[in-house]
Amino acid sequence: MSTIESPADHFAPTERTTPNRAKERVSYEKAEAYRVLDEALHCDFAFVGRDGAPRVLPTFHVRVDDTLYLHGSTGSSMGMGAREGFAVSVTATIVDGLVFSKSWFHHSMNYRSVVVHAQARLVTDPDERWSAFRALIDRFSEGRSDRSRAASSKENAASALLAIPLAEVSLKQRAGGPNEDPADEDLPYENGVAEVVTTVTGRL
Known part of the structure; x- marks a missing residue:
């Protein structure tokens, strides 16, 4: 997987994290990507099972x-697969707003979304497991x-615990109002x- 040199506060783009469209919405800034993951x-966790079929599982992180x-x-x-x-x-996605347009085509959402590609590992070290599970509970x-x-x-x-290194990461986001076609501006x-x-x- 080829990468492009990037400063330390940014993820290096790869083929998988480089978009084919809406490139202006994508960034590789670590601080903002981490902010989304923390919020x-x-x-949603996706992988290919041992039977060759795709899996997507929602989970806490x-x-x-x-x-x-x-x-x-x-x-x-x-x-089982992580062994x-x-x-x-x-x-991980945060929806910040529903964007209503005068046309069907331009209805959208304001959002912040992070995509991670990685090789997961099963955490077996007792100290790492203890610290990570403690951090999971403290997120509540x-x-x-x-x-x-x-x-x-x-x-x-x-309880299985997976560790996923944050190295191949991209952030995509949209903000602002609807993008109307000029011909639609006067529609009622x-x-x-x-x-x-x-x-x-509440916090307990």
Whole structure:
């Protein structure tokens, strides 16, 4: 996979992270990509199963420095496949607004979306597992791991933990109002942006 030289605060573009269209919406800035990963409450995890069929699983995640950790069951296709390491893709998306246009074609969304390509590994080191699971629980609420019971030996054995290095990453985003065709400007239809906000109403 060929890459292009990039400064330390940016991911290096690759063939897989270089878009064919809407290139102006794509960036490789690490800080902004990490901000999206940290804000998104779930991600979609894609891979090819041992039977050759594609899989996409929604799951909870946490970022620790330059690694993304995903939690799953050891009995699931994700947990079983990871025992040998395998190629994966992960996406995390935040929808910021619904964009209403005067035409069907130009209806859109304002969003921020991160796509990761990587070789996942199953985390087996006890210390790394403990730290990553603690970070996952603390994503619910700061310090929550100290206000809840840690996993038992049985629960720990049933839990798979994947580590995904954040190296081949791209960020795509859209902001602003609808893009109207000039011929549609005088049409008697309303247009504009409806804001979308995810709100957590309580912290325990």
